[in-house]
Structures are given as structure tokens and as C-alpha cells.
Amino acid sequence: MKLSTLPPSLPTLERPIEPAKSAQMRQSYQKPAASKLEGLPWKAFSSTFLTIFLAEMGDKTQIATLLMSAESQSPGLVFAGAAAALIATSLLGVLLGRALATKFSPKTLDTAAGVCLLCVSAMLCWDVVHF
């Protein structure tokens, strides 16, 4: 007898069909995420890594950490302090770059970045010749 009371509640059972809808949505959502993974960030990461690493070799920061860790008995602490400072300054740099990106057109920024990197390479050349 209780079974006869069930049919009225059947229309509400249609709801579980929705997961199919959400699966469809998930599929369309996953597409751009996958292309993002294979494309941009790694290229940006590796080119940034190479640029900064080359710029930093034999730089005043590296010489400063070298001298401080030689002078002190605990190189681990010098590294911790230097690491925290470097993370802070690079965060400042990236935030500044993002702020500039909202104000200027991509073309202007590309030109500015090119000039900046030329200046960096000029600084490095100057360092190699004069230091």
C-alpha cells in the first residue's frame, strides 16, 4: 500500500539526471585548463628562470651572501634571510609589472620590456668588463 504513495514523488526523482549536465559542463571546463598547462606557464617560467639566474650570477646580492656566510658560522641562517629578502623583492617586482600591465597596452609593454632587457644585458656587459 505504501508503494502507491511513491508515484507522486517520482517527478522529484528527475533531479538526479543533473549530474550528466554537470559532467558536460566539466568537460567543457577542462578543455581550456589543459591547453593552459601545456602552453604558457612553463615557457614563461623557464625563460624567466634563465634570465634571472644569468643576471644574478656574480651579482652584488650573490657576493653579499657569499661574504656574509663566510663571515658567520651559520650559513643556513644567511641563506634563510637572503631567501626571504629575495622572495619579497621579486614579489614586489612582479606586482609592479602587473600594475603596469593594467595601465599600458601590450605593444608598449613589449617595447619597454625589450629596452629593459637590453639595459640589463648592457649592465652585465659593464660588470664583466669593469668588475
Added chain:
Amino acid sequence: MDWHLLGISFITVFLAEIGDKSQFAAIALSGSSKSPRAVFFGTVTALLLASLLGVLAGEGVSVLFPARMLKAIAAIGFALIAVRLLWPNANSSEESEEAL
């Protein structure tokens, strides 16, 4: 935990790095790149590796030489860095020439 040493190395490196060519490059790269987060992680990894190399080299030096001599070398080194930073004319004229 030697907070004094930690603080000194933080302040020294922080001040040395502000407006430095690597920060300059980070600003330029993240401004023109679509993924500033990747630029940030690339920058941090490169800087940490570079400073780790510096610290390891410094540790190696401390085994070879006495402390007093190292302090003298450190003093000369910091003086050289300061003089290089404070030298106004040679730096800017050379840059503009080579940038052209």
C-alpha cells in the same frame, strides 16, 4: 636561533636587491607576460639557486681562510659594492651607449 644574523642578511639582501637588474627584469617580464605567477616562480627559483650557490661558496671559503682575513675581504667587498653603486657617471653613460 640567531635572529640578529637572520635580520641582517634579510635587510642587506633586500636593500641590495631593490631596483637591481633582476628586479628590473622581473618587472619587465611580468608586465609583458600573460602569466605573472609563472614569472614570479621562475624569478624566485633562480634567485634562491643563485643565493644558495653564494652561501655554499662562502661556506667553502670559511674552511680555507681564517676569520680575520675573511672579515677584511668582506669589508673590501662591501666597500667595492658601495663604491660601484655610488659611482654615478661611469655607469649611466656606459649603459646608454651600449643600449643604442
